[in-house]
Amino acid sequence: xxxxxxxxxxxxxxxxxxxxxIGFASIEAGLFFKQNEVHGMSQRGGxxxxxxxxxxxxxxxxxxxxGEADLIISMEPLETLRYVxxxxxxxxxxxxxxxxxxxxNYPDKNxxxxxxxxFKNSIILNADEIARKLGNSKATNMVLxxxxxxxxxxxxxxxKNSIRTIFARKGDKVIDLNIQAMEKGKExxxxxx
Amino acid sequence: MKTLPLLGDEAIAQAAIDAGISAxxxxxxxxxxxxxxxxxxxxxxxxxxxxxxxxANEKTAVEGALGVSYAGKRxxxxxxxxxxxxxxxxxxxxxxTGANGGIVIVAADDPSMHSSQxxxxxxxxxxxxxIPIFEPHDQQEAYDMVHFAYDxxxxxxxxxxxxxxxxxxxxxxxxxxxxxxxxxxHHLPEDFRQYVLLPAIAKKRYQALLSKQSIFExxxxxxxxxxxxxxTDRSLGIIAAGISYNYLMENYQKNNLKYPxxxxxxxxxxxxxxxxxxxxxDEILVLxxxxxxxxxxxxxxxxxxxxxxxxxxxxLPRAGxxxxxxxxxxxxxxxxxxxxIPDIIVGRPPELCPGCAHxxxxxxxxxAMQDYPKGHVMSDIGCYTxxxxxxxxxxxxxxxxxxxxTMAKGLADSGGFPAVAVIGDSxxxxxxxxxxxxxxxxHSDVVIIILDNEITGMTGGQRSLALGKLEQIVMxxxxxxxxxxxxxPRKRNHKENVDIIKNEIEYNGVxxxxxxxxxxxxxxxxxxxxxxxxxxxx
Numbered sequence: 001x002x003x004x005x006x007x008x009x010x011x012x013x014x015x016x017x018x019x020x021x022i023g024f025a026s027i028e029a030g031l032f033f034k035q036n037e038v039h040g041m042s043q044r045g046g047x048x049x050x051x052x053x054x055x056x057x058x059x060x061x062x063x064x065x066x067g068e069a070d071l072i073i074s075m076e077p078l079e080t081l082r083y084v085x086x087x088x089x090x091x092x093x094x095x096x097x098x099x100x101x102x103x104x105n106y107p108d109k110n111x112x113x114x115x116x117x118x119f120k121n122s123i124i125l126n127a128d129e130i131a132r133k134l135g136n137s138k139a140t141n142m143v144l145x146x147x148x149x150x151x152x153x154x155x156x157x158x159x160k161n162s163i164r165t166i167f168a169r170k171g172d173k174v175i176d177l178n179i180q181a182m183e184k185g186k187e188x189x190x191x192x193x
Numbered sequence: 194m195k196t197l198p199l200l201g202d203e204a205i206a207q208a209a210i211d212a213g214i215s216a217x218x219x220x221x222x223x224x225x226x227x228x229x230x231x232x233x234x235x236x237x238x239x240x241x242x243x244x245x246x247x248x249a250n251e252k253t254a255v256e257g258a259l260g261v262s263y264a265g266k267r268x269x270x271x272x273x274x275x276x277x278x279x280x281x282x283x284x285x286x287x288x289x290t291g292a293n294g295g296i297v298i299v300a301a302d303d304p305s306m307h308s309s310q311x312x313x314x315x316x317x318x319x320x321x322x323x324i325p326i327f328e329p330h331d332q333q334e335a336y337d338m339v340h341f342a343y344d345x346x347x348x349x350x351x352x353x354x355x356x357x358x359x360x361x362x363x364x365x366x367x368x369x370x371x372x373x374x375x376x377x378x379h380h381l382p383e384d385f386r387q388y389v390l391l392p393a394i395a396k397k398r399y400q401a402l403l404s405k406q407s408i409f410e411x412x413x414x415x416x417x418x419x420x421x422x423x424x425t426d427r428s429l430g431i432i433a434a435g436i437s438y439n440y441l442m443e444n445y446q447k448n449n450l451k452y453p454x455x456x457x458x459x460x461x462x463x464x465x466x467x468x469x470x471x472x473x474x475d476e477i478l479v480l481x482x483x484x485x486x487x488x489x490x491x492x493x494x495x496x497x498x499x500x501x502x503x504x505x506x507x508x509l510p511r512a513g514x515x516x517x518x519x520x521x522x523x524x525x526x527x528x529x530x531x532x533x534i535p536d537i538i539v540g541r542p543p544e545l546c547p548g549c550a551h552x553x554x555x556x557x558x559x560x561a562m563q564d565y566p567k568g569h570v571m572s573d574i575g576c577y578t579x580x581x582x583x584x585x586x587x588x589x590x591x592x593x594x595x596x597x598x599t600m601a602k603g604l605a606d607s608g609g610f611p612a613v614a615v616i617g618d619s620x621x622x623x624x625x626x627x628x629x630x631x632x633x634x635x636h637s638d639v640v641i642i643i644l645d646n647e648i649t650g651m652t653g654g655q656r657s658l659a660l661g662k663l664e665q666i667v668m669x670x671x672x673x674x675x676x677x678x679x680x681x682p683r684k685r686n687h688k689e690n691v692d693i694i695k696n697e698i699e700y701n702g703v704x705x706x707x708x709x710x711x712x713x714x715x716x717x718x719x720x721x722x723x724x725x726x727x728x729x730x731x
Contacts, residue, residue, distance in 0.1 A: 023198055023365065024198075032367070035366070036360060037363050037364070040651070041307065041308040044545070045541075046542055046543035057446075062436065064517075065443065067532075068529075078538065084534055085532055085533065103539070103541055104583070107539060112537070119532075
C-alpha cells in the first residue's frame with residue numbers, strides 16, 4: 001500500500017489541519033508516513049503545499065516525485081493546477097471550485113475550471129458552500145478531506161477518530177460539525193465516482 | 194519506547210531534552226524556529242527546569258550557550274543559516290576555546306530560498322571553524338545524532354555544528370525516543386585559562402584544535418553515519434549527503450539500481466573511505482543539498498583521474514534544493530510523462546494580512562514621501578519587507594537584520610535626502626540598536642520608523658525583546674525626546690501620521706518614529722505577554 005498526496009491551498013486556508021488529520025490516521029492505521037509542510041513567509045496569503053506520503057514500507061523521500069501523486073486535495077482551483085505535474089496519470093483531483101482572489105492578475109476563473117474539468121479523474125465541488133450550509137464555514141477543509149476519503153486508503157472510521165483527536169480541546173460540538181462536514185464531502189464524492 | 198510524529202526540527206528539540214541539555218537559546222528564523230518553540234512548549238522540558246529563551250540575536254544565543262558549556266552543562270543554540278553570520282564571531286572562537294559541557298549549534302539552511310535572502314551552506318562554516326559537522330538525512334537520524342553529538346562534544350571538548358535543510362526541518366515522520374538522561378552537574382573547566390583567548394593562550398589552543406583534526410577525521414571514518422552500500426554496477430558511484438540520500442533511495446526503491454553508494458552524515462569528510470569508494474567506481478556523482486561543498490573538495494585544482502559529476506559540471510542545477518525528480522534526471526532515468534502546468538497559472542506572492550498595522554504605516558509613509566524623489570527608503574527583514582511588493586512598493590532594500598538604519602545613514606552621509614529607514618521592533622533589538630548609536634553619535638540626517646507590532650511576526654509570533662522598552666532604548670541611545678514620536682497607525686490617524694513623518698523628514702538630525710499597533714494575528718498572545726511583564730515589574 002502506498003498513497004502519495006499533494007495538499008494545496010493558500011496560506012491560512014487550513015491545509016495543515018488536513019495533513020495532520022491524515023497524519024494521526026496513518027499512525028493509528030500502523031502505516032509509515034512523511035508529511036512535508038510549508039512554514040514561514042508563504043503562510044502570509046501565499047501559495048502553500050504539503051507533500052503527504054503513506055506507505056506500508058519505509059518511505060525515503062520527504063517530497064513526492066513528479067508524476068507520482070495518487071491524489072491532489074486542494075482548497076482552491078488555481079492552486080490545484082499549480083501542482084498537476086505531480087499527479088500520476090491515474091491520480092485523482094479533489095478540489096474546491098471557489099477561487100481565492102488576493103492578487104490583481106488572477107486568471108479567468110472559467111478558464112481555470114475548464115482546465116480542471118479536463119482531468120479524467122476529478123471531483124470538483126463547492127466545499128465552501130457545503131460547509132456554510134452545515135453552519136460551519138470554517139470546515140471547508142474537512143468537506144474536502146471527506147471527499148478525498150474514499151481515495152486515501154485509510155478506513156473512514158480511523159479518519160473520524162483523528163478528527164476527534166485534533167479537535168479534542170474544542171469540545172464535542174466542534175468535533176461533530178467537522179465530522180458532519182467530512183460525511184457530506186464523502187457523500188458528494190461517492191455520487192461522482 | 195515511545196514513537197512520536199515529529200518535524201525534523203522537533204526531533205532535534207526532543208533529542209536535546211532527552212540528551213540532558215540545561216539550556217537552549219535562539220533567535221527565531223525559518224526554517225529553525227520550531228526547535229526552540231518545541232522545547233518551550235514541552236512539559237517534560239519544564240519539569241526538567243530546562244532554560245529555553247528567545248535571545249536578542251543569534252550572537253547572544255551562541256554566547257549564552259558557551260557560558261552554559263563553561264559551567265559544565267549541556268547547551269544548544271539554534272538559528273537559520275544567515276543567523277550563523279550574526280553568530281560567526283562566538284562560533285569561530287568557540288572552536289578555539291573548546292567546550293566543557295556539551296554544546297551543539299544548529300543551523301537550518303534554506304536552499305531554494307523559501308524564506309531567506311540567500312542559500313548559503315553552513316557546512317563551510319563548520320569547515321572554516323575546524324569543528325565536526327553532523328548532517329542528518331531523516332527525522333530519526335536527527336534525533337539519534339543529537340545524542341551522539343553531545344557525547345562527541347564532551348569527549349573531545351569541542352562544539353558541534355548540526356546542519357539541516359528546510360525540507361527535513363519541516364517534514365514530519367515517526368521518531369522513536371530514548372530514555373531521558375540527567376543533566377550534567379555544575380562543574381567549571383579544570384583550566385581557568387581555557388576560555389581566555391589572549392594571543393599566547395589562543396596560540397596553544399589553536400594548536401590543540403589543529404591536532405584534533407586527525408582524530409575527528411578518524412571518527413568520521415568509523416562513524417555509523419558514514420557508510421558504503423555495495424553495488425554491482427561500478428560504472429558510477431554516488432556520494433549522497435544529508436537529505437539527498439532520501440531522494441537517491443527513493444529512486445533506488447523503484448528502479449533496481451546497482452550503483453554503489455557512499456552516504457555522508459558526519460564531517461570532516463572521511464578521506465580514506467572516499468578514496469576507497471572512488472577507486473572502486475569509474476565515475477562519481479555527488480548529491481548534496483546546498484552548495485557543492487563535497488564536490489569542490491573532490492575536484493580541487495588539479496585534474497582528478499576520475500570524473501566528478503554534480504552541481505559544478507551541470508549534471509545537477511547549480512542553485513536550489515534537490516528533489517527526487519532532479520536526482521532521477523541526474524541518474525539518467527527515463528523522464529516520466531507528466532501533466533503540464535497550464536500557461537495561465539501565475540505565482541501567488543505572500544502579502545500583509547488583512548488589517549495589518551503595517552498597511553496603515555506604509556500608506557502614511559507613501560503619502561509623506563510623495564513630494565520627494567523615489568528610492569530613499571531603506572528597509573529590513575520581517576513581514577514588512579512585503580511592502581516592497583504592490584500595492585505599496587514602499588521600500589528599496591532588504592539586506593540583513595538591522596541594515597535599514599545603517600544603510601539609511603550611509604545614504605544620508607553621501608548627500609542623499611531624505612534618508613528613511615523602516616525596521617521592525619524585534620529586528621531593531623536584534624541588530625538595529627548599534628546602528629542607531631552610530632546615527633546619534635554622528636548626528637545623521639535620518640528618519641527611522643520602527644514598525645512596532647510588539648511581536649516577532651514573520652516567524653509565527655515569538656516574544657519580541659523590545660516589548661515594553663522601545664522608548665527607553667531609543668532615548669537611552671541619545672535620540673532627542675522632541676524627535677521621538679509614538680504614532681498609532683490607523684485610518685483615522687492617517688493625516689496626523691503623514692504630517693509627523695513629513696516634519697521629521699524636514700528636521701536635520703536623527704528622528705525616530707515608533708509606529709505601534711499589535712500584530713493582528715497575535716493580539717491574544719501579546720496581551721498575555723504584557724500581563725506577564727506587568728507582573729514582573731510589581
